[in-house]
Amino acid sequence: MTDLRIAIVGFGKIARDQHVGAIAATAGAALAAVASRNASLSNLPHFATIEELLHKGPPIDAVSLCTPPQVRRAQAAAALAAGKHVMLEKPPGTGVAELDPLIAMAADAKRTLFATWHSRYAPAVEPAREWLATRRIRSVHINWKEDVRVWHPGQAWIWEPGGLGVFDPGINALSILTRILPKSVFVTAAELAFPANRQAPIAANLTLTDIGDTPITAEFDFRQTGPQSWDIVVETDQGRMSLSRGGRVMAVDGKIISEAPDEEYRELYRRFVVLAATGASDVDLAPLRLVADSFLLGERTIVEPFMD
Template identity: 65%
Template sequence: MSIRLAIVGLGKIARDQHLGAIAATDGIDLVAVASRNAALEGFASFNDIDELLASDVWVDAVSLCTPPQGRFAQARAALAAGKHVMLEKPPGATLAEVHALEALAKAKGVTLFATWHSREAAAVEPARALLAGRTIRRVAVEWKEDVRHWHPGQAWIWEPGGLGVFDPGINALSIVTRILPETFHLVCCELFFPENRAAPIAASLAFQTASGVPVEAEFDWRQTGPQTWDIRIETEEGPVVLTHGGSRLMVDGEPRIVEEDREYRNLYRHFVSLVGDGRIDADFAPLVHVADAFMLGRRTAVEAFED
């Protein structure tokens, strides 16, 4: 039997990525949508998750595509009703709330999937396997994009809990936490806040692995023209470079992988597998690093940002 799924939050990411991925995935069918500002023709539509859960439309699972602020109550309601839950990244606005959701999912015996779509890029797992056999000397991350292109008019990203530049930056952190054979921790960072915003527009971060390998990251939301999503790893055996958000891999100066975007299709295939096996997949490591940045970061004011 296919999983009967509802999407909560029919915004840009749901329309750009989730709808097509669900349609392309065996074992899962979209049957309903809950969104304050939108409906989807041909599907049962509701104003919010409470209205959905109170209706006679049966769903087995819920995919939450809403902003992280306020998502905890939605996820908790779905889990309490015995529904499997898939969380867009970031999984929540705080660490305490995502750990509470994981505990509730375990208590209810349902699946909770905290997704990191960038981990599903084609070069990520090959890079992980390769680096397991190499001696790493340095890691440099450059993640720079144009916020006006990717988040036009989305005020929530500039509010507390919206993460600002860490909304894309957490994608880089999700890859690095996956591919490096060692854990790492934040040493210092600088956060650049527009004088009229409550979230940073740029960040410079310095991490260190357990053995002392430096991991440096530069995130910036002010880049126009070509976008930059690169991770460069210096190893004793030669350079390893992931570009285009992890979809391309260069090893020792030679191209190894160049693939199209299948990230969300991979996420939904994995979700089907998790539900079928009764498992939870809730790795919060990337969010831990973002929380550390807000705790340790020196704040620098920069010019106002107007959308």
């Protein structure tokens, strides 16, 4: 079987830090080109735009879209129309409804559309899901706080409409939540803090539940300094289960049950190779729906301006 020839579109920090190495480590995948206005990779064909890549580039089978979400829909549509498989970095778009035409295009073309949630592939997430499946859940709390200046330095798009602000990392927590809980969850209330000079929130507190009225709360904040917090705590009838370090460590009543190195992006590309072999798609919009509902229900407050 020949390798899936992949072009990365959008070559920012996450593409350099995660995608390049993950493709190199994935059997059946090969990085064939880069499309980016501002960056390139030595020894690889480079193009300024996806249009130039598709018309003038080397033969490719797939594109991995690592551009800001505001432009991904049009890029995905162009790639699917050209007969390419498409991987979407998270979030898959700026709205929920814009994904429906892409799903239909992929099905018609028998090409893969893969909306990725990399945090679901953290090593302790599946053990947590399996453990919770046989317990009665009493409550859930998410504490997801990080320093935007460390993780998104100079990335102005994240503060623009569609950039999601603090929900860019927060959606990672929601992607884990919707994977590990046995019942679907929904938002009942939200408090959103918007810097006076920005169009997206810098912090958010959410109240959620499921059909059984399980209390679920989440705290997201982009202003965290010092140690970063990526934790989910679930109280059950058989003890307290915690996921920490973004889903890499699972513990029950303080005892570590599962811990492993981070291979989230390698797992994404392994999944992409399998999907592309048959043209199957994987598009779960549950995390994005929760973010959209948070904006719909959110009570907004204005806080001090944010200066990068």
